[in-house]
Amino acid sequence: MEKVHKPKKVFVQGPISPDFVAKSIASHQSKTGIGAHAIFLGQIRADQKEGGVVTGIDYTAYEEMAEQAFHDIREAAFARFELTCMHIYHSLGLVPTGEISLFVFVSSPHRRAAFEASEYIVEEIKAKVPIFGKELTGDSGHVWKENT
Amino acid sequence: MEKVHKPKKVFVQGPISPDFVAKSIASHQSKTGIGAHAIFLGQIRADQKEGGVVTGIDYTAYEEMAEQAFHDIREAAFARFELTCMHIYHSLGLVPTGEISLFVFVSSPHRRAAFEASEYIVEEIKAKVPIFGKELTGDSGHVWKENT
Amino acid sequence: MLAEIAGLSDELWNAGGSMTVGQFRAQVLDKYPAMRDKKFKIAVNQRILDDFVSIETPAEIALLPPFAGG
């Protein structure tokens, strides 16, 4: 694909709101070549840990490397799948339980590319982007989160 | 799974709005066992047909059979995947180009079940639910849509 | 769209004795030859059945054009 995809800001401070998701969807209604949107949202679970129930995750990142990793994932996904649009947002800082920390949004003329790209991007983010998460439990405890 | 899933209203008149999607997401933030949401949105494309460019699709359904088919798909998906929640909405009547006619929303503790269920449900809907779509082109023409 | 061919959307079909789904399909194509160019499925009492299944009367039979949900 010849098109150049301009670098996008991925990190947002704190949780990602449902209204932000709605605005992103609405902004694609003028793109009438799109037939399918696939959206993935990561939400913070109230998991039971040794120190208590998780009340939120405090995200940090090795930011410069993370931005580069996101960029590489974007380029690879555009090369691999027939996509019209792709947006990735990830939280930094505190995201309380029940709120959203990851928003992956891909759009395509047809559903197959959207499904495959969505899954590919999420797996790549989990495996390759240096984002760290401190799971907060109770008053002062924390456990470092680890992707599987 | 022993749980009984109460029948849900699937059909909505006209397009599905981004705000409706946002409200659906927000209503799941109190379910703190959820870690992953997968959302699929079908949007009307401005395809070029013999009679001109598609300006919208007018949906009808063999409603009673369609409701039963949606119910069967729901039950099969709950049995097959570890899902916390599942919502399906489909438009009837006119949906203009660029607007949304299908909204599939599944939530799960973990991403794998959400991805797989989302794709399964969309494919099942396309193959098994008696919904018919008249693609409107120009002033008076129309072409019957056919899923592939 | 099938109704456009038959010129009507509801019709009473008199079965001469018992009839399978396949036999019904043949009768429909016999009466409405233009239907041969169309793809359609047959639902009996809101279920898609195989051609060899017998239709219990009275039954609600529907000719369904290709599905377009999504």
Add this chain to the structure above:
Amino acid sequence: MLAEIAGLSDELWNAGGSMTVGQFRAQVLDKYPAMRDKKFKIAVNQRILDDFVSIETPAEIALLPPFAGG
């Protein structure tokens, strides 16, 4: 979390001549034995490299705990 073990988050590492990623890893574990219980990856100038690759100096080396994005 790795900084919690080393007690500091930045450190100047003097390489005696050229060194591979694997050799650097061994030196880290030597200096901070508690790191043996921890999983970490080594990024050199913001790229994860294989153990056999030589580290060109000066380099920005980072010890990365398990990723938790998503």
